[in-house]
Amino acid sequence: MIANENDPRVIRSKQLIKDAFIKLMMERDFESITVKDITELATINRATFYAHYVDKYMLLEVLFLEFFDQTLARNKIDDSSFSIETLEKLIMAVCDYFMFIKNACRKISSSVMSLMEEKIISRLAAFIAGIAKPCVAEPEHFSEEMELSIIIVSWSIYGVALKWNNNKSLSKEELAVKSAKLIQNGANGLLLLSSAKGVL
Amino acid sequence: MIANENDPRVIRSKQLIKDAFIKLMMERDFESITVKDITELATINRATFYAHYVDKYMLLEVLFLEFFDQTLARNKIDDSSFSIETLEKLIMAVCDYFMFIKNACRKISSSVMSLMEEKIISRLAAFIAGIAKPCVAEPEHFSEEMELSIIIVSWSIYGVALKWNNNKSLSKEELAVKSAKLIQNGANGLLLLSSAKGVL
DNA sequence: CAACAAATGTTGGTTTAGCAACACAGGATG
DNA sequence: CATCCTGTGTTGCTAAACCAACATTTGTTG
Known part of the structure; x- marks a missing residue:
């Protein structure tokens, strides 16, 4: 999927992912955070994560x-x-x-x-x-x-x-x-x- | 469109609409709030509003x-x-x-x-x-x-x-x-x- | 070591949100 | 009065998010 960076859904999904990740980084060690943790907190699907980021290291x-x-x-x-x-x-x-x-x-x-x-x-x-x-x-x-x-x-x-x-x-x-x-x-x-x- | 009430996107859209509406009600009179105001603040499309609510009175x-x-x-x-x-x-x-x-x-x-x-x-x-x-x-x-x-x-x-x-x-x-x-x-x-x- | 559980990436098909365009209604302005 | 402007509600198409399922990898527990 080649996402359009200006699509409001794309912007929102990425922001939700970032917000969730920042929140988790305030609580835990980076290595202990899974993609599943991030997407669950962000209330998005795990596949959506991979549509925007290669992995958690890229995020x-x-x-x-x-x-x-x-x-x-x-x-x-x-x-x-x-x-x-x-x-x-x-x-x-x-x-x-x-x-x-x-x-x-x-x-x-x-x-x-x-x-x-x-x-x-x-x-x-x-x-x-x-x-x-x-x-x-x-x-x-x-x-x-x-x-x-x-x-x-x-x-x-x-x-x-x-x-x-x-x-x-x-x-x-x-x-x-x-x-x-x-x-x-x-x-x-x-x-x-x-x-x-x-x-x- | 008959939306599935359990779809995470539906839940999120509705919540965004409600949050925006509550915020506007803290600032302004109900009659002065337009559907456009709500959807812009909620960062969703106006059509999406009508997919979930008949009008602002129903909301x-x-x-x-x-x-x-x-x-x-x-x-x-x-x-x-x-x-x-x-x-x-x-x-x-x-x-x-x-x-x-x-x-x-x-x-x-x-x-x-x-x-x-x-x-x-x-x-x-x-x-x-x-x-x-x-x-x-x-x-x-x-x-x-x-x-x-x-x-x-x-x-x-x-x-x-x-x-x-x-x-x-x-x-x-x-x-x-x-x-x-x-x-x-x-x-x-x-x-x-x-x-x-x-x-x- | 084998067995099991959990996380990772990936895929194809489905559903919802976004968008642009339209007709229409009401209110303001000249 | 005609005109413009703004908001409403609707529609067909496109694109993104969801989901379930799968193969793999990784880690851990008996």
């Missing part, structure tokens, strides 16, 4: 990516150019995302988080690309280096936010300011520190 | 009767025999029903109330009949008188509760106790009072 992915997009949108990041402030806001956005997930789910396993990791970083990269690319005069020339830079920055952002989530020794804002500078300078700072100590 | 009737039945059920009336306590509880139940309606609707016109009046009294009569009939040894013999008695009692109950709703000079319980006695004695009390004053 998780879609939903968590939506959460992330909403978090990004809520942080109102200036998309006219890529600056140090953009970097700071992105870091804080990923921190918000982690906090949202922690708050919305009773028990979120690291396996679930790692299922989402790549997807979130990809989304981060796409977001950054959307800001940065139009700012470059000759996109065809710098595209190779830009792609790599975006990947580096995306993974860096995710990494510091994840570290913060495990060990909140700084405030979100402090983390953002400090980390943004470090990400900006890349390995330079590390190289300087190391050479000063005579390691290199 | 009102169904819903208010449900409210009344719920009120009756909540009052947990002993249905083993018909006693003075039964009478008192029925009076209080109708009072509860009036209070519920007043609370659930922004503005409830007297025309709407009178639309429901007969239906509620019929339901009252059916309820009383359900209690009283099994208690009679020879139902075929007393059926005529019993039918009339039930009608009299039903209208009496509704009447005193309606009066109380307009002018709450007594508590609900006081009204029930006093009125139950009066309904029990029927016109006897009035006749005595009148004769004592020499009117008859």
Whole structure:
């Protein structure tokens, strides 16, 4: 069945599924939730679930990516150019995302988080690309280096936010300011520190 | 289309319609609510409304009767025999029903109330009949008188509760106790009072 | 290990909801 | 008065949800 995404029934069914899943995630571990549980709570047929989602893992992915997009949108990041402030806001956005997930789910396993990791970083990269690319005069020339830079920055952002989530020794804002500078300078700072100590 | 009342879609559609209607009744006057308003808020198609309800008046009737039945059920009336306590509880139940309606609707016109009046009294009569009939040894013999008695009692109950709703000079319980006695004695009390004053 | 129970995906046929279009009625506006 | 607008109620067709049934997989219990 190829469903029309604008059909009110499709919209409602998907929403009922999401609502039920969110409710269950507030009560239980992801792995313990069955498709049957979801569809029964959503008052839809199990076959209808499979008409819209491949399995519960795909539902998780879609939903968590939506959460992330909403978090990004809520942080109102200036998309006219890529600056140090953009970097700071992105870091804080990923921190918000982690906090949202922690708050919305009773028990979120690291396996679930790692299922989402790549997807979130990809989304981060796409977001950054959307800001940065139009700012470059000759996109065809710098595209190779830009792609790599975006990947580096995306993974860096995710990494510091994840570290913060495990060990909140700084405030979100402090983390953002400090980390943004470090990400900006890349390995330079590390190289300087190391050479000063005579390691290199 | 003859819908199967047990189909989950039918159940959900009807519930969506009811929820939307209740919400609108909390905000607006019944007459100002259109079928279009209801279906838009319920996120269903207008044709679907007509598949389940003749018009908005029928929806009102169904819903208010449900409210009344719920009120009756909540009052947990002993249905083993018909006693003075039964009478008192029925009076209080109708009072509860009036209070519920007043609370659930922004503005409830007297025309709407009178639309429901007969239906509620019929339901009252059916309820009383359900209690009283099994208690009679020879139902075929007393059926005529019993039918009339039930009608009299039903209208009496509704009447005193309606009066109380307009002018709450007594508590609900006081009204029930006093009125139950009066309904029990029927016109006897009035006749005595009148004769004592020499009117008859 | 075998047997059983429960969850997963999938399928074909049935039923209901959605939709667009229509005729009609009532009320407002020029 | 004619015209427009909005809501009502109906209809035939399309598309989505339901359902029962099935083969498979997974897990657990004696």
